[in-house]
């Protein structure tokens with residue numbers, strides 16, 4: 001496994017790699033867990049060479065406090081990548097943002113205005129900016145993203161279309177702990193009590209899915225709100241059912257449309273998100 005810190009060094013290594021070989025790419029912000037490793041294993045299986053980037057992107061954090069608290073665990077991340085990853089790219093902020101540390105403004109056609117976008121201003125412009133920059137540096141054949149961040153995945157596909165990039169975006173299923181909690185770098189910030197309570201998030205989504213064929217969306221929403229109303233540890237930020245094409249939340253089911261339920265919950269200052277396919 002080779003580790004690169006400079007754009008120029010990574011690019012000159014990749015230039016020697018034959019053009020008709022496929023290159024798989026997994027962008028991350030580090031604090032790696034089994035969910036990331038499953039993406040990297042898939043990138044390894046499906047490509048001749050794979051690259052993982054580790055970069056905590058400042059422009060996608062709407063709160064300075066979250067950026068400061070984001071776990072930075074480079075040494076253990078590098079250990080976890082051994083055996084799965086061919087090349088690791090660990091750029092500095094100056095390598096990624098050589099001129100100014102700011103986001104490009106994209107027109108994502110409203111995909112970025114709901115749910116995560118409504119609660120985290122500027123987040124998706126930051127994600128779009130860094131992923132575009134990383135794609136331009138690495139020039140991957142395929143890039144792998146988890147469905148846990150389903151809205152991010154949809155917006156990255158849109159960014160690739162808007163910018164005319166040739167990378168293929170591969171959706172990967174959510175990896176879960178045995179009790180159903182979606183794997184996330186933020187889980188390591190949970191206290192024992194919060195961690196014990198957290199599986200209720202996925203259980204609630206499963207209940208929403210069970211209700212979806214026969215119940216009104218308003219009844220499903222009430223079930224979710226009631227579940228969290230008296231919870232001493234977890235506070236509901238939002239629960240939405242949205243059409244997967246437009247990501248616009250809805251209260252009316254329309255035949256032939258495909259829906260997912262999306263949830264965000266706070267355990268004190270730790271924000272957890274999850275989602276589930278409904279039909």
Ligand code: PAF
Pocket residue numbers: 027028029055057060127130131149152
């Ligand atoms: O999902 C993440 O870890 C980040 O949003 C990403 C895609 C690596 C961009 O910084």
